[in-house]
Amino acid sequence: MAELVREALLDLGLRVQWQQVEDGRANVLGIREGAGGGPSLMFNGHMDTSYSGREPWLAHVPGFQPQAFVEDGRLYGLGISNMKGALACYVEALRALDDAGVRLRGDLMIAAVAGEIEKTQYGDAQGAEYRGYAAGSRHLVAHGGVADMCILGEPTESKIVLGHFGSLWLRISTTGPFVHTAFSEGKLPENAIVRMRDVLEAVLEWIPTWEGDPENAYRGARPIVNVGALQGGFGWRVSRTPPRADLFLDVRVPPTKPMATARGQVLDLVRGLAARFPEHGVEGEVYVTAPGAEIADDHPLVGALDAAHAEVFGATPERDVTRWFSDASVLTRYGIATVNYGTSSGLLDTLKGENLAIDGLVKTADVYARAAMKVCGVA
Numbered sequence: 177m178a179e180l181v182r183e184a185l186l187d188l189g190l191r192v193q194w195q196q197v198e199d200g201r202a203n204v205l206g207i208r209e210g211a212g213g214g215p216s217l218m219f220n221g222h223m224d225t226s227y228s229g230r231e232p233w234l235a236h237v238p239g240f241q242p243q244a245f246v247e248d249g250r251l252y253g254l255g256i257s258n259m260k261g262a263l264a265c266y267v268e269a270l271r272a273l274d275d276a277g278v279r280l281r282g283d284l285m286i287a288a289v290a291g292e293i294e295k296t297q298y299g300d301a302q303g304a305e306y307r308g309y310a311a312g313s314r315h316l317v318a319h320g321g322v323a324d325m326c327i328l329g330e331p332t333e334s335k336i337v338l339g340h341f342g343s344l345w346l347r348i349s350t351t352g353p354f355v356h357t358a359f360s361e362g363k364l365p366e367n368a369i370v371r372m373r374d375v376l377e378a379v380l381e382w383i384p385t386w387e388g389d390p391e392n393a394y395r396g397a398r399p400i401v402n403v404g405a406l407q408g409g410f411g412w413r414v415s416r417t418p419p420r421a422d423l424f425l426d427v428r429v430p431p432t433k434p435m436a437t438a439r440g441q442v443l444d445l446v447r448g449l450a451a452r453f454p455e456h457g458v459e460g461e462v463y464v465t466a467p468g469a470e471i472a473d474d475h476p477l478v479g480a481l482d483a484a485h486a487e488v489f490g491a492t493p494e495r496d497v498t499r500w501f502s503d504a505s506v507l508t509r510y511g512i513a514t515v516n517y518g519t520s521s522g523l524l525d526t527l528k529g530e531n532l533a534i535d536g537l538v539k540t541a542d543v544y545a546r547a548a549m550k551v552c553g554v555a
């Protein structure tokens with residue numbers, strides 16, 4: 177994918193940087209140099225996909241396969257909405273500027289990055305496939321890939337996302353004796369999985385307190401806690417009782433709350449569970465802290481997108497707050513004001529898979545080109 181993007185950016189006449197993040201994984205940064213005297217703007221998009229299409233529950237869905245097809249004015253294929261459609265829009269926006277003979281004052285960049293998808297290494301899940309949560313953009317900004325402002329074309333339904341929540345992942349564990357089934361008579365209450373039932377019920381009592389706390393709300397949006405995974409025992413050896421059971425939570429945190437504060441609060445939950453169930457061996461750890469991001473409604477980049485969207489669509493775009501993560505988390509911490517604005521998601525068609533309207537892609541590319549002119553200035 178990175179090699180394909182590099183060729184496309186070279187064809188545009190951009191100065192291209194190849195950033196080898198790790199073996200088999202790279203970022204590609206293309207720079208359209210300006211005449212000088214204007215702010216720089218980056219278009220940022222991730223090349224990794226949420227799925228491979230080989231998953232048993234997706235293998236039969238054509239729109240989740242890495243082969244494109246067009247039907248009724250929509251383009252289908254793996255990753256088209258999240259967010260390869262935006263990468264294509266970036267390329268066509270720059271091509272449109274070239275075709276129109278527009279010279280900008282500020283530099284205009286396309287950054288195609290690896291490792292954005294919300295996942296992380298844990299347990300036996302090790303290797304590049306599991307390194308996400310802005311792994312590529314962290315490398316990008318540490319190796320020269322910085323700009324004054326950035327547009328992220330995540331699927332926002334053509335709304336301007338002024339902020340998104342961050343993610344905190346928490347493991348809570350219980351323990352129990354490890355014995356053969358033949359010697360487990362009378363020990364069922366000590367079973368780590370059975371003990372986890374008490375902990376899970378207590379966690380389900382706690383979730384509404386987190387989601388209902390005004391301190392955890394952002395611009396009218398409430399946070400969400402997902403009970404994401406439960407592990408315990410050995411499926412290949414159920415003749416033994418499980419020595420440990422693990423419960424995994426995804427706790428969404430508003431961008432206004434420091435991650436250190438959120439970490440302390442969820443670990444207070446763990447300490448409370450340990451005190452409530454002293455025989456259960458309760459302990460826990462936080463293993464993902466990916467902060468949210470926000471941008472002011474009156475920022476010049478938002479104003480440029482407002483004007484460009486109105487010119488193309490005939491109306492000012494709506495505002496939104498989302499609970500998903502994006503690379504804005506890292507970019508904003510490098511002082512790069514970042515806004516998420518992209519095409520419709522197209523993810524609702526569970527029978528056909530990922531798709532986007534071709535007309536929407538064309539209009540979005542138009543918006544990007546116009547916004548770049550407004551931000552960078554025309555020489």
